[in-house]
Every structure is written in structure tokens, then in C-alpha cells.
Amino acid sequence: MVEFEPDRFRWVQVADILRQRIADGTYGPKHLLSEVLLMQEFGVARGTLRKSMKLLRDEGLIYTVPNLGSFVTPRDQAAEQGDDSTE
């Protein structure tokens, strides 16, 4: 459960937590940011979470594929070159 400060808007606090997780590396480039899971985790409504997601999307931290999900934007796409080939 997440503690929310009454002074700051919830959707701002949620966005702040998500932003930190992205910077922290908790959410990798392939991590799915599901609205349903996140709204359950934070205990907020969908509209609230979507507002947070919109902020992160506006910042370029995540990108959303309609009917699929939202994912973390890779910081360096070129880094994929030197990586594997097993895929």
C-alpha cells in the first residue's frame, strides 16, 4: 500500500514514484506498465493513474501502444546493437 500526502495531488505522487522506478532501473525497457495492476498497487482509480501515465508519456519516459500496454522508453536504443542475438 502506498501512503499519499494530502498536500500533493495523487496523480503527481504516483507519477513521481513511477519516474523514480524508471530511473532506479526497477522498470526495465521491456517492463509492462499495466494500468490495472498499477491502479491496484497504488489503490487509485483508473483516471488518476492515466493522468500520471500521461505525464510520464509527455516527458518521454514511457510510450504507450494502444490495446497493448505502456512500456519504458529505452534511454539508448543504440545499445541494443552490441547485445545478443539469441532472440
Added chain:
Amino acid sequence: MVEFEPDRFRWVQVADILRQRIADGTYGPKHLLSEVLLMQEFGVARGTLRKSMKLLRDEGLIYTVPNLGSFVTPRDQAAEQGDDSTE
């Protein structure tokens, strides 16, 4: 087509109708409660119908098998012995 009262939520009214049909015997133990068919019959969205189904499932009136369908919970499982349908 089903008439919905504006005062009560649709998913509650749908659940009420389905509950009555189960008690009525319209839906037997082997009857498949298809989401697609029911949403077409009641003229509601899938999310609405799924909410009604969740309520009935929570009440124990129906059970849902993933990727298969939802069925009416037999009141008396032993009754299946002496009872057999033309199927």
C-alpha cells in the same frame, strides 16, 4: 431487448436477471453462460457483463473455467447421478 432502470446500475440489473434465471431453472447446470451471447442479448458492453458475472461468481451461483466458459453451479452434485438429459 432489455429495459434498464436508470436508477440502478446495469451490471446489477443484469446480475439480477441472470440470478433469477438460474433460480427459475432456465439455466441448467450444463448451460453455458457465454459473455458474447449475453452481452448481445442484454445490449451491454463486455465489461458490464463481466462485472455481473463476477458478482454471481462471488455468490457461488456460477463458476468460470478460463478459456472455456462460465457454467451454473449445480445445487446438488449428487443429483447428477439420477438425472440425465438426452444429451
Added chain:
DNA sequence: CTTTATTTGTCCGTATGTATG
């Protein structure tokens, strides 16, 4: 074994209504 159809599970996008500050 492959294909097709059916069904549930889950995802996002959108709009509306209600309550609160």
C-alpha cells in the same frame, strides 16, 4: 499435425455521472 472457431483474460481509449474541495 494444422487450421478454424469459440471463449475467457487482459489491455488501452473514451465518455459520463457524482462527490469533494
Added chain:
DNA sequence: ACATACATACGGACAAATAAA
């Protein structure tokens, strides 16, 4: 009047499992 926050309700789209041909 306005923004926040929640719940309801609609729609479309994709994935996975099951059953049947």
C-alpha cells in the same frame, strides 16, 4: 465555475487456451 478523484459504461483489439474438423 473548476480541478481532482472515483465509479460506471461503452468500445476496440490482442493473447492464450480449448475444442472440433
